[in-house]
Amino acid sequence: MKAVTLVATALLIVGCRPGAGTGTPTEASSAADLQRPAPAATPAPGADPALTAFLQERTADAMAPLGYVAREVGEGEQALTLVYLVGPEFCGSGGCKLLILRKTGGTYAVLGDTSVTRAPVRVLSTRTNGLPDIGVRVGGGGLINGYEARLKFDGSRYPSNPTVAPAERIEGAEGVILITDEDARTSLKS
Template identity: 35%
Template sequence: MIRLASYLSLCFYSLFMLSACGSQGDTAFDVSREADTTWLVKILKEKYSEYRDTRYFLKWFDLNGDGESEAIVYIIGPVICGSGGCNTLVFDKSSGEYKQIAELTVTQPPILASEDLVNGWSVLVSQSYGGGAVAGYSEYTFRGKAYPNNASQIIGVMPRGTILIPEISFFKEGVALFKN
């Protein structure tokens, strides 16, 4: 009976110590993500420097199962979007730094990562209507090194997946890229 009590005490103590370690790991992750976001905002400011009313929506999500989250950025503003939608950018971290692997044109939220994989990457899906497009959902499939700028195909029903950028009502819901 004493051995059982000692064993249970040891198990409880071990779980307690492990839970403390987990919270330290989360803090380190948050600091790293903050640095990544700061870097990303710098890149976006360079790219959209002429468009002071630009806003963005950002989601970190692992699209290829490598344990490293990619940055999915929906860019919106009164000058940079057309009647069919706005651009969505995807950045992948490889070799320690991020590089842009997609600039999906004419996308509209919701934007999701489908449960389907092509070449080991999630199929990206955005709502599609306006600008002469047939209403439905645009699919973007990974092509080895990048996603194509234009949809791979239009489908009629939203597939199952994880919503990365939810539907929005007004562009000012996004984070201001520049402080006017």
């Protein structure tokens, strides 16, 4: 019985890992589009006390381990910070949580709190209501063939779930990768 429990636990852990059960990125767009470096995207400052404080407050009750990958894209009022949260309370068989933030003064405002996303996370070449469209992988959670979904800014928020409207399935969209499964994560809780 112990062996069965150990195997079931191992399968659960592997199945919940970001990227588990997804198709290859080329299903969503060309390999060249997905592999192109993101010149406008740079790692979010690890020493940004406002981002650290914001994430610690937002995840105060979350279980460990908890980590994130953050990237900034754009400049000035159009700048966004994308945060891919990885931990037991933010990930499931369908993926993990993606926060789309805008720094306002000394804190962050949430423009998107999107569940069940998978890497790669891309900023697409298209824009809606003045902000870039975001591409995320959708897979797992019973979905056999993954795909890429476009998240459009509606004037106040990005969609909360990439598997239902207003998010839309896309193929071959141009864009640059911001976040991958291989990116080093900053730990919030160990």
